[in-house]
Amino acid sequence: xxxxxxxxxxxxxxxxxxxxxxxxxxxxxxxxxxxxxxxxxxxxxxxxxxxxxxxxxxxxxxxxxxxxxxxxxxxxxxxxxxxxxxxxxxxxxxxxxxxxxxxxxxxxxxxxxxxxxxxxxxxxxxxxxxxxxxxxxxxxx
Amino acid sequence: xxxxxxxxxxxxxxxxxxxxxxxxxxxxxxxxxxxxxxxxxxxxxxxxxxxxxxxxxxxxxxxxxxxxxxxxxxxxxxxxxxxxxxxxxxxxxxxxxxxxxxxxxxxxxxxxxxxxxxxxxxxxxxxxxxxxxxxxxxxxxxxxxxxxxxxxxxxxxxxxxxxxxxxxxxxxxxxxxxxxxxxxxxxxxxxxxxxxxxxxxxxxxxxxxxxxxxxxxxxxxxxxxxxxxxxxxxxxxxxxxxxxxxxxxxxxxxxxxxxxxxxxxxxxxxxxxxxxxxxxxxxxxxxxxxxxxxxxxxxxxxxxxxxxxxxxxxxxxxxxxxxxxxxxxxxxxxxxxxxxxxxxxxxxxxxxxxxxxxxxxxxxxxxxxxxxxxxxxxxxxxxxxxxxxxxxxxxxxxxxxxxxxxxxxxxxxxxxxxxxxxxxxxxxxxxxxxxxxxxxxxxxxxx
Numbered sequence: 001x002x003x004x005x006x007x008x009x010x011x012x013x014x015x016x017x018x019x020x021x022x023x024x025x026x027x028x029x030x031x032x033x034x035x036x037x038x039x040x041x042x043x044x045x046x047x048x049x050x051x052x053x054x055x056x057x058x059x060x061x062x063x064x065x066x067x068x069x070x071x072x073x074x075x076x077x078x079x080x081x082x083x084x085x086x087x088x089x090x091x092x093x094x095x096x097x098x099x100x101x102x103x104x105x106x107x108x109x110x111x112x113x114x115x116x117x118x119x120x121x122x123x124x125x126x127x128x129x130x131x132x133x134x135x136x137x138x139x140x141x
Numbered sequence: 142x143x144x145x146x147x148x149x150x151x152x153x154x155x156x157x158x159x160x161x162x163x164x165x166x167x168x169x170x171x172x173x174x175x176x177x178x179x180x181x182x183x184x185x186x187x188x189x190x191x192x193x194x195x196x197x198x199x200x201x202x203x204x205x206x207x208x209x210x211x212x213x214x215x216x217x218x219x220x221x222x223x224x225x226x227x228x229x230x231x232x233x234x235x236x237x238x239x240x241x242x243x244x245x246x247x248x249x250x251x252x253x254x255x256x257x258x259x260x261x262x263x264x265x266x267x268x269x270x271x272x273x274x275x276x277x278x279x280x281x282x283x284x285x286x287x288x289x290x291x292x293x294x295x296x297x298x299x300x301x302x303x304x305x306x307x308x309x310x311x312x313x314x315x316x317x318x319x320x321x322x323x324x325x326x327x328x329x330x331x332x333x334x335x336x337x338x339x340x341x342x343x344x345x346x347x348x349x350x351x352x353x354x355x356x357x358x359x360x361x362x363x364x365x366x367x368x369x370x371x372x373x374x375x376x377x378x379x380x381x382x383x384x385x386x387x388x389x390x391x392x393x394x395x396x397x398x399x400x401x402x403x404x405x406x407x408x409x410x411x412x413x414x415x416x417x418x419x420x421x422x423x424x425x426x427x428x429x430x431x432x433x434x435x436x437x438x439x440x441x442x443x444x445x446x447x448x449x450x451x452x453x454x455x456x457x458x459x460x461x462x463x464x465x466x467x468x469x470x471x472x473x474x475x476x477x478x479x480x481x482x483x484x485x486x487x488x489x490x491x492x493x494x495x496x497x498x499x500x501x502x503x504x505x506x507x508x509x510x511x512x513x514x515x516x517x518x519x520x521x522x523x524x525x526x527x528x529x530x531x532x533x534x535x536x537x538x539x540x541x542x543x544x545x546x547x548x549x550x551x552x553x554x555x556x557x558x559x560x561x562x563x564x565x566x567x568x569x570x571x572x573x574x575x576x577x578x579x580x581x582x583x584x585x586x587x588x
Contacts, residue, residue, distance in 0.1 A: 006508050025420050034503045035495045038293030042423065049424040070500050 005069040012052050014061025023064050024049040034068065036141060043119040043139045044073050050112045051077040051135060057098050058082065059133065073139045075120075080132040087125055091117065148187050148203040148341035153177055155199035160523035162191035162200060167412045168290075168493065172536070173526035184493045186290070187342040188283045188412050188437045189446040202338035202447050205357040207364070210245070213330025213356070215321060217313045218246040219306065222253040222384075222392035223336040223442040224361055225462055226455030228369065234382040234389070234462060240372035242380065244364075246332070248317060249380070253388030255309035257471035260387050260400035262302050262479045267401065267431055273297050275407070275422065275430035278397055279485055280304045282343035283437035284415060292419050293490035298433075303485045305391065306333055306340060310354030311482065332357040334364050336445030337438065350486035360447035387469040393456045394441035398434040400469070405429055410436040410444070496539070510534045518549040 008030060010023035028045040048064065055062040059081020067074040084090045093114045117123045120137040127133040158176040170184035171191060178191075178199070192200040210216050218241040225234050238249045259280075267276060279285055279300040288295050310331045317329045333355045335341065344353040390396030394410035407430055409418045415435045422433065438444030440452030448455065496503040510531075517530040525546040527533035536542035545551055 006504050006511070021421070021424065024424060028420070028423075030507065032291070032492055033494075033496050034507060035492075035498065035500050038490060042294045045424055068504065070504065 005067055007068070008066040010064040010066075012055045012061045012064055014056055014059065017056060020053050020056040021049050023052055027066055031068070031073070036073075040073070040139060040141050044075065046119045047116045047137050047139070048075055050116045051075065051137070054112045055079045055081070062132075071141045073141065075135075075137045075139075077135045077137075078132065079134075083129040083131055083133055084125065084127045085129060087127065145182055145185075146342065146345040147180065147182060147185055148338035148345065149180065149185060149189060149192060150201050150203050151178055151180065152199045152201055155197045157197055157199070159196070160528075161194045161196060163523050163526070163528050165190045165194045166528065167416060168287075169528050169532050171528070172541075173523075181494075184290075186283050186286045186437075187339040189338055190412060192338070192446045202341070202360065204335065204338065204341050204360045204363070204447065205332075207359060207367070209357055210330060210332055210359075214328040215248070215317060215324050216246045216330045216332060217248045217250055217317055219250050219252050219309050219313060219331060219333040219355070221306070221334055221336050221340075221361070221442060222251075222256065222389050222396075222459070223445060223448060223455065224334055224364075225389060226392055226443050226459040227361060227365060227448060227450045228372070228458070231458065231462065233378070234384065235378035235380060236372050236375055237368070238380045238382060239375050239378035240368045243371040243375070244367050248313070250309055250313035250316065251382065251384050251388070252305050252309045252333070253384035253391060254471045255312060255388075256305035256391040256397075257385060257388040257400075257469045258308060259302055259305050259483075260397065260469065261472050262483055263300060263397075263401055263432070264403075265479055266300065266302065267403065275433045276300050278432070278434045279488075280391070280397060280434075281436050281442075282339040282348060283412070284435045285348065285488060286342075287416070287437075288419065289488050289491050290493045291416075292423055293492075294423050295419060296488040296490050299485075299488045301485050301487060302479065303483050304343070305388075306335075306343070307348075307354060308483055309333075314354055330356045332359055334359050334361055336361050336442045336448045338447065339437065348485075361445070362447050362449050365449045382466070383470060385467045385469040385471065386463045388471065389459060389463045389466065392442050392459050394436045395434065396441065398432060401432045403431050405431040406434065407432075408434040408436075410441055411439040412437045496535075506538050509538045513537055513544070516544075516550070517547060520549060522548070524548045 008027060012023060013019055024045050027048055028041055031041045031044060052064065055077060059079035062077060062079030065076045089095055091113050093111060116137060121140045122138040124136045125133065156177045158173045158178065162178055163171050163173055167188060167190060168184045168186055170181040172179050172181065189202065192202055220237065220241065225237055241249050275298060277295065277298045277300060279302060285299060288299060313331050314329055318324065318326060331354055333340065335358050341358045344355045344358055347353060387400040390399060395408040398406040398408040407418065409415050415437060418435065436442065440456055443455035443459065444452035496506045513534040514531060517534060519530050521529045525533050525542065527536050527542065533542060533547065537544055
């Protein structure tokens with residue numbers, strides 16, 4: 001462990017919908033073992049979960065890195081998907097570009113990004129059309 | 142905190158130290174040490190999976206013996222609804238109740254009656270304002286313990302009502318005392334006939350917040366044969382069941398849920414499924430769900446490890462037994478307020494085994510775990526005695542295991558050693574065959 005804390009890296013598989021959410025469960029387990037308070041664990045778990053699902057639905061997967069410090073947890077999600085055309089529109093509750101087959105699975109309700117913002121203390125989105133998206137989220141302990 | 146009393150134990154002589162239970166334990170509570178399985182008490186949830194999978198029958202469910210009944214002057218049998226599903230060609234529950242009386246019980250009090258009361262209380266509870274939804278059933282002790290260890294955010298969702306066995310125990314004792322004023326309370330033995338060891342843990346650890354009303358927990362499998370032989374002699378039963386469809390349905394997964402009379406429910410069974418469902422409920426909001434019923438055993442209580450019949454066959458039998466029963470004859474008068482005595486203390490979060498109380502120390506340990514994991518083969522073979530390489534890395538850092546217990550790791554070291562020996566032999570051979578080898582050979586041999 002360095003002063004930069006402890007890092008977890010996950011590859012989020014875009015092909016396999018059934019394993020979406022696995023990284024969130026793993027992070028939750030690790031944070032529990034590290035003794036973080038329940039509300040912090042839940043915030044991180046939800047933000048991770050929504051981020052993972054987004055990457056699977058829209059970007060054919062990506063990576064998730066979680067940086068843990070005693071007083072702050074940072075999640076960095078990267079994908080090489082289509083990018084987000086209008087971020088402020090995408091941040092609106094209920095807005096979704098998910099296809100019908102995804103919606104039929106109960107996803108794509110347009111709550112992903114709003115929930116990620118709601119459950120974290122800070123969120124930054126860098127996106128470029130045709131290149132991909134990077135989302136950084138922080139949860140204070 | 143009081144030490145947790147488990148109801149799953151090991152017969153050391155029968156244990157071969159294989160990896161069946163190790164690999165199946167949902168909370169990774171088992172390790173093989175010195176060739177025998179060991180159960181980590183803080184992590185075990187008494188689900189019974191290890192009992193189910195042990196090929197040598199080395200894992201046992203701890204419960205009271207039939208002989209233990211004899212210490213009581215007045216014995217009351219509390220049959221679990223799952224007991225009714227154990228018998229072939231049974232046309233009427235009355236035969237089971239009569240059989241219990243004939244085999245030596247003085248009275249029978251059906252748990253399914255209390256289950257109907259609990260269903261009534263649950264419906265009442267769900268109507269309250271401001272509840273954290275979904276409400277999660279408190280009936281399966283495995284689930285309640287699992288939530289308390291792993292799902293801090295869901296502790297509040299657990300139905301704060303005692304499970305049917307506890308309420309049945311209380312009502313049965315009260316009934317016996319009022320009908321037999323000559324008896325002292327301690328002369329009455331309330332004997333629950335259980336499908337699973339988790340209910341034994343429930344009683345032993347006072348889940349109810351106080352001493353349980355159950356005095357003995359017998360296993361369905363122990364009661365089965367003496368009971369069948371008495372049932373076979375019955376021509377016309379003299380007693381009849383007071384249970385309805387609702388109470389009897391509690392024996393199978395989904396039974397408790399349908400009794401909520403609300404279609405916004407989820408019922409899951411089998412411990413792995415249950416864990417996945419809880420993870421998802423904790424992550425995403427399910428505003429549409431009112432009630433969640435979770436059973437650790439496949440099929441529900443009929444799948445308990447202390448039963449006799451195949452759970453799915455038992456389920457089919459329960460289906461036909463309940464067909465001509467009234468819906469729910471046991472309701473609290475007015476189906477009104479939930480009596481205070483039915484209240485269960487809140488579930489408190491108690492994580493099983495955090496790495497350290499100090500977060501910085503815990504982080505250091507986790508970093509070490511990550512480093513060690515990189516060196517491990519990720520085969521999850523179990524030969525080291527831990528269920529996975531990840532669990533093994535954690536055991537090493539906790540000081541509970543040593544890296545050289547990994548057989549793959551040891552083989553690599555051995556391989557290196559042999560390679561070195563081989564090199565040494567080649568050097569020796571080269572020296573020997575060289576023209577002036579005579580001069581230096583003795584030195585080499587000395588070395």
